[in-house]
Structure formats: structure tokens, C-alpha cells
Amino acid sequence: MPDQKAEDLKPFVAPCRDLRPASPLDWLKAGWRDYKSAPGLSLAWGGFCWLLSVSITWVAWKAGGWVLLISLLSGFVFVAPLLAFGMYSVSRQLCLGNKPTLAQTLRAAKRPFTNSLVFALVLLIIFLLWARAASMVHIFFPSDGSVRLENLLIYLGVGSAVGAIFAGICFAASVFSLPFIANREVDVITAVVSSINAVLRNRWTMLVWAILVVLFTCVGFITAMVGFIFIIPWLGYATWHGYRAALEVDGWDTLPDNL
Secondary structure, three states, X not given: OOOOOHHHOOOOOOOEOOOOOOHHHHHHXXXXXXXXXXXXXXXXXXXXXXXXXXHHHHHHHHHHHHHHHHXXXXXXXXXXXXXXXXXXXXXXXXXXXXXXXXXXHHHHHHOOHHXXXXXXXXXXXXXXXXXXXXXHHHHHOOOOOOOOHHHHHHHHHHHHHHHHHHHHHHHHHHOOHHHHHHHEOOOHHHHHHHHHHHHHHOHHHHHHHHHHHHHHHHHHHHOOOOOHHHHHHHHHHHHHHHHHHHEOOOXXXXXXXXX
């Protein structure tokens, strides 16, 4: 086998930059500019995500009551990155100086279909594990008919701790990997490892970003999910700009028509 030139060899992990703790605010500003630059397309994606969220909530409520509803809503953090996948192409095309269209974003989402399918399977496994763990945590909920504050606090504390573990793993693995997959010729393992590496090397910055995502998600739920029409595309665009700021990906080929 002929030797490859050193410059042709790709690193196993994409190098990452050092980010300021305030960098997520810059990502949000850039994401909002993208939202205003493509308002119709952003509203279309946001409306789809809102409709999907409402449908899942209604089915969960009818099938299992509030217990299953809480489990599925808590697991929303695992599904949200996939909902934003098709939105990355909006920011990509705007960065190129093009006017994004719905057909264009759908085509862009199909190109890395195999890798995105593998990643979706990984997220699905995590989601199912979390759903199972959430049902087991329910044993801590008082069942004697009287709910005392100390028992309720134990239930909420255990549930939050378990959920935080799963959410942290999913967050670190997905925050930059999906935009990486959507933009470059890269396998899922490399994208995930690169994302985790960037998160670990920028802990405070990514903690700020995680807190912001949680706050925006709470706003979405408080507004009966109507807020997701604006929040999900906005966070999707901001994530794209975060990926560009965090990872140095020049060693990988660019997908056709992508930035």
C-alpha cells in the first residue's frame, strides 16, 4: 500500500479552539440574525417542530398520563438535536451569501443521511434508557396517598440527578457532532469524539450554553410549546455558529454545496 503524505492524513479528533465563557451569547446573536434573514423558512421549521411536540405530548398524555408525559418531555433534550438537523443548512447557505429555500435544506439534510441515521439510533438508545430509568425513579414518588414535602424533594432530587447524567452525555456527544456531520465528510465516531473533546476542553463555556438551552426549553414549555416555533430554529442556527467557532475542520472534505 503506498504511503500517504502526512498532509493527507486526517486527525482522529478535530482540533478545537479555546472559547470564552461569553461565546454562547455571540452564537445566539448570530443565530437570531439568521432567523431574521430567513423568517419564512424559520417559521416553517419552527411550526413543524411545534406540531411534532404537541402531537407527542398528546399521545403521551392519552397513553400513560402525567408520568409518561414527564418522561417524554424530559427526554426531549435527546430528540431536539435531530429536529434541528435540517436547519443547519439555512445558516450554511446564509454564510455562503445564498438565499436558503425549503427544498434546498431538505436536500442538504438527506446528503449525510446514513451518518445521521446512525446518530439517531444512538440517541434513540439513550432515550430508551432514560425512559426506563425515569419509570424506575417513579418508585420514589409517595404512593400512600399523602404527599409530604420531604418525600417529594427526594423524588425530584433523584429524578433530576439521573436525568442530568443522561442529558450531560447526550449534550456532549451531540452539541457539535451533528453540524460536523451535516457539513463535512466525517464518520459518526469522529464527529462524536470531536464534540466531546471540545466540550471537555471548554467546560465553562459549554456549561453556559447548556444553561441557556435549558432556559430556552423551559420558556418553550411554559408557553404551551408555542415558543418552540421561534426557539428551536434559533437554537439550531446558534448551534451551527457554535460549531464553526469551536472546531477546526479543514482536514475533512466539504459536502457538496455546503459551507
